[in-house]
Amino acid sequence: MDSTEAAVRLLEAAEDLFYAHGVQAVGMDAVRDRSGVSLKRLYQCFPAKNDLVEAYLLRRDERWRGSLRDFVHARGDDPLAVFAWLKNWFAEPGFRGCAFINSFGEFGEPAPGIAVAIRRHKDEVRAYLRGLVPGRGLADQLFALVEGATVLAAITGDPGEADTAREAAKVLLAAQG
Amino acid sequence: MDSTEAAVRLLEAAEDLFYAHGVQAVGMDAVRDRSGVSLKRLYQCFPAKNDLVEAYLLRRDERWRGSLRDFVHARGDDPLAVFAWLKNWFAEPGFRGCAFINSFGEFGEPAPGIAVAIRRHKDEVRAYLRGLVPGRGLADQLFALVEGATVLAAITGDPGEADTAREAAKVLLAAQG
């Protein structure tokens, strides 16, 4: 197993564990056990846990936005498709809210790299929505609905929060359109 | 100092510290130092840290909802006043988002009492909004906006997220009214 494959395995294990249990609740030993990569090599790839956390967030950001983008694009870039995608996500087994919001809650004073990763993710999602609808104001309103639905779905466990947000989005789009 | 006063001091210290730094980042020693209550008495009042966390959340829930309710009530129970209150909150020094959302992110598998406190807070806020506007659907839509604005204001540090949500709420209210 070369260093590249080790890094991939580590990131996959880290994403599974960190997302499911929270970053602080997962020890490096657990990452080693799940990935099958020795501690020594783990620390060669990621000199400290924070580096692994940062890489986990960056990777998740790309996968998450990529999945949303592809889904919505396949539906003609209809803004309402965003909420259909959300509902699918909320209904996935193991759904536990937004990894970035959760990490924000977890770290009162996050390491600089982690704080940047969190903010950047939100900035990129906002930018994506701004490209999807005319008007910054409208995009920002939809963004608030997306974030609110995600938080509520995580806490209540009800994927139907996506439908509520979708109805609101429909009204906002009609008013603006 | 009797036991009642000790409990109050402990709860005040716990709220300051837990909200500012996160629950896990704050040790019992820090609570003792800030409250001036000895460890022995701390453990008499709250047999375990989880009990203190639970009490902190319950207390914060009541204060938070009380403050919102009073503010909105003083403005004729205008639903839009909710967003004015939010903006004030977001602009407070030390604002760091919703304590319940943060706690949810912090604990992958929260102790039962803590999970209940988080869910109950959201249920009560939802019920409050349902009393403020006609139609469950509309109230739930506003709720999503409230939560989304709170999360985004915390991460971006921009109290203006409240204005964005307010504009959306205005459109939704007009459409329904």
Place this chain on the structure above:
DNA sequence: TAGAGTAGAGAACGATCATTCTCAGCGCCA
């Protein structure tokens, strides 16, 4: 005033965990 009970200060204990170290094995090149 003697003694019982309680309080506070802070040390001690035990667990967890990030990080580093040890050691035995194995490939690789002279």
Place this chain on the structure above:
DNA sequence: TGGCGCTGAGAATGATCGTTCTCTACTCTA
């Protein structure tokens, strides 16, 4: 073949922290 360097396994280290324990001082009561 022989030693050099790298590897994985897992023990060791050092720090943090929830919780409990010790000890001394003080406050009541008889």
